[in-house]
Amino acid sequence: MYTKKEVEEKVRARVSLVINAPEYRKEFAHLCSSLNFTREDIANAAVIYDVYLDDMNNTKYSDMAMRAAMRALFLTTGSYHQKREQTVLDYLKKIKPASVCEIGFGIPTKWVRELALNGGVRATLIDMDSSAQEFSKVSLDHFDVNEMAGNYINYETMNMDDLQYPGDFDVYVMMDSIEHTKDPTSYLRMLTAQSKETARFIFSIPIGLVGNLNEDFHYIEWATDDAAKQWLNKAGLKIIDQRKAVPNPEVDLFIHSLNKSFHNLLLLCEKREALS
Numbered sequence: 001m002y003t004k005k006e007v008e009e010k011v012r013a014r015v016s017l018v019i020n021a022p023e024y025r026k027e028f029a030h031l032c033s034s035l036n037f038t039r040e041d042i043a044n045a046a047v048i049y050d051v052y053l054d055d056m057n058n059t060k061y062s063d064m065a066m067r068a069a070m071r072a073l074f075l076t077t078g079s080y081h082q083k084r085e086q087t088v089l090d091y092l093k094k095i096k097p098a099s100v101c102e103i104g105f106g107i108p109t110k111w112v113r114e115l116a117l118n119g120g121v122r123a124t125l126i127d128m129d130s131s132a133q134e135f136s137k138v139s140l141d142h143f144d145v146n147e148m149a150g151n152y153i154n155y156e157t158m159n160m161d162d163l164q165y166p167g168d169f170d171v172y173v174m175m176d177s178i179e180h181t182k183d184p185t186s187y188l189r190m191l192t193a194q195s196k197e198t199a200r201f202i203f204s205i206p207i208g209l210v211g212n213l214n215e216d217f218h219y220i221e222w223a224t225d226d227a228a229k230q231w232l233n234k235a236g237l238k239i240i241d242q243r244k245a246v247p248n249p250e251v252d253l254f255i256h257s258l259n260k261s262f263h264n265l266l267l268l269c270e271k272r273e274a275l276s
């Protein structure tokens with residue numbers, strides 16, 4: 001059992017390892033100079049994300065350094081974030097959609113770089129905060145070898161609280177996002193009711209009690225995998241594949257402040273009435 005101070009030191013050391021690694025150093029230098037923050041700001045944001053979870057709320061994501069911290073955490077070898085990113089990519093490769101909409105995307109993840117940047121799918125990335133869009137454009141700029149790439153990625157600033165239908169897409173991706181809207185059940189029901197019969201849905205859902213419920217962070221929580229699956233089922237979805245992303249205590253250091261059974265449930269769903 002580590003003290004908060006010890007976990008904080010570990011987070012700083014780990015972030016430093018990623019952002020100074022030969023393969024990522026240039027990317028983080030590009031983010032820092034373009035978006036006007038320092039490497040120290042990234043480490044400080046990672047400490048909030050990983051150690052002071054009780055301080056987290058939905059406005060903290062608007063800090064650009066927080067989005068860079070997320071990128072650093074997602075790049076950490078052996079992290080549960082890598083399992084989340086890879087599973088979404090695997091599901092999309094299996095589905096082979098023409099259009100994908102990610103809601104509450106936060107930062108562009110692996111599927112955006114591997115499938116959307118080269119025109120493999122048309123991506124629509126939605127977040128309530130325009131900083132996500134600004135960060136994403138700068139971040140992807142670093143990888144942009146295809147001058148047409150901008151044509152395949154569309155951004156929308158949209159708040160799930162408004163219960164507005166994002167439009168028709170082949171796949172909707174929601175990674176750790178639906179629990180952040182004030183009425184997750186109504187949002188999901190609206191999406192399942194209005195989307196195409198053939199639409200697919202990919203979720204990464206936190207399982208385990210995180211706290212901060214109704215304090216502008218999470219507005220719903222699921223104690224068990226079954227509770228989350230039943231919730232999706234009642235909203236009109238059928239689960240067609242599932243995987244788990246389990247935090248690695250060596251690198252997913254936030255797990256030291258949470259119940260050890262916390263994990264993410266990764267689910268591929270279709271509409272219950274979907275024709276096979």
Ligand SMILES: C[S@@+](CC[C@H](N)C(=O)[O-])C[C@H]1O[C@@H](n2cnc3c(N)ncnc32)[C@H](O)[C@@H]1O
Pocket residue numbers: 058061062070103104105106107126127128129132158159160161174175176177180181182204
């Ligand atoms: C926990 S982060 C998840 C980011 C990323 N999808 C991931 O898996 O790590 C939640 C994201 O949802 C966005 N968000 C929070 N509440 C929202 C809302 N009501 N409508 C749209 N986006 C929201 C935040 O700005 C943030 O980028």
